[in-house]
Amino acid sequence: MHLPKGLKIDDLETPRKYITKFIRDYVTKAGVNGVVLGLSGGIDSSLVATLACEAIGSDRVHGIMLPVDAKKDAENIGDAQKLAESLEMKHEIFELKKAVAVYDSLSLDRVALGNLTARLRMVTWYAKANQENLLVMGTGNKSELMVGYFTKYGDGGIDILPIGDLYKENVWSLARHVGVPEKIITKVPSAGLWKGQTDEGEIGVTYAELDSILYLKLEKRMSEEEIVEYGIDKSKVQKVFKMMKNSEHKRNTPPIAKVRTEVI
Numbered sequence: 001m002h003l004p005k006g007l008k009i010d011d012l013e014t015p016r017k018y019i020t021k022f023i024r025d026y027v028t029k030a031g032v033n034g035v036v037l038g039l040s041g042g043i044d045s046s047l048v049a050t051l052a053c054e055a056i057g058s059d060r061v062h063g064i065m066l067p068v069d070a071k072k073d074a075e076n077i078g079d080a081q082k083l084a085e086s087l088e089m090k091h092e093i094f095e096l097k098k099a100v101a102v103y104d105s106l107s108l109d110r111v112a113l114g115n116l117t118a119r120l121r122m123v124t125w126y127a128k129a130n131q132e133n134l135l136v137m138g139t140g141n142k143s144e145l146m147v148g149y150f151t152k153y154g155d156g157g158i159d160i161l162p163i164g165d166l167y168k169e170n171v172w173s174l175a176r177h178v179g180v181p182e183k184i185i186t187k188v189p190s191a192g193l194w195k196g197q198t199d200e201g202e203i204g205v206t207y208a209e210l211d212s213i214l215y216l217k218l219e220k221r222m223s224e225e226e227i228v229e230y231g232i233d234k235s236k237v238q239k240v241f242k243m244m245k246n247s248e249h250k251r252n253t254p255p256i257a258k259v260r261t262e263v264i
Helices: 013-032 041-058 075-086 099-101 110-132 142-146 166-180 198-203 207-220 224-230 234-246
Strands: 032-038 061-065 091-094 134-136
Touching: 013 032, 013 041, 013 166, 032 041, 041 061, 041 075, 041 166, 061 075, 061 110, 075 091, 091 198, 099 110, 099 234, 110 134, 110 142, 142 207, 166 207, 198 207, 207 224, 207 234, 224 234
Parallel strands: 032 061, 032 134, 061 091
Antiparallel strands: none
């Protein structure tokens, strides 16, 4: 579909410089040794890893590949390893199969099991971070954050989000600009939580549609009716608006009962 004017960033050096400075400044301010991130072989983590290595040096960036089954996910692991080697960053594989199996007695459905997997990944990042005095770096983009397409206290459990203000269309462009391998850029986006799972299939709209709706609402301040008039299917606009509303709790800190304010 035709993307709204202004959605795509033309001057890609500006976000590149801004994000690398953001990472460098935050790491310096935190007084840590570096960062750790999940390295999936997908575009988001590959872009973040590339920018982090540029920002603070590859010797201070640690990537962890966290497949449930390393054999079944061999292609993504291979892509992640090649990227890590080309960046000369630290990396390792930690298979989650045995950890996930501990929960078999709960008879979790596919979605609950996927969320469990995401949370086990988060636990692993923080174990490494605690051990080596690192920050946990998230790889979520704006498109996914705004509709809640992440697991609360899973891939949403991080310290900083370098590409959290980039729509997916801009992630693709910036990744190509900084030299992420084309194979990774053109790969169908997937969180890898179960066989055949894809981001667009689970969200229910394409990224082009999602980015357009979000951009028109958030940046252009258009109403639902105005976005429909722009030329986007009403059911898809309503779906995205509903996802934004229902996922607000994921983007906010837990509510606190203000006892002193209300009672004392």
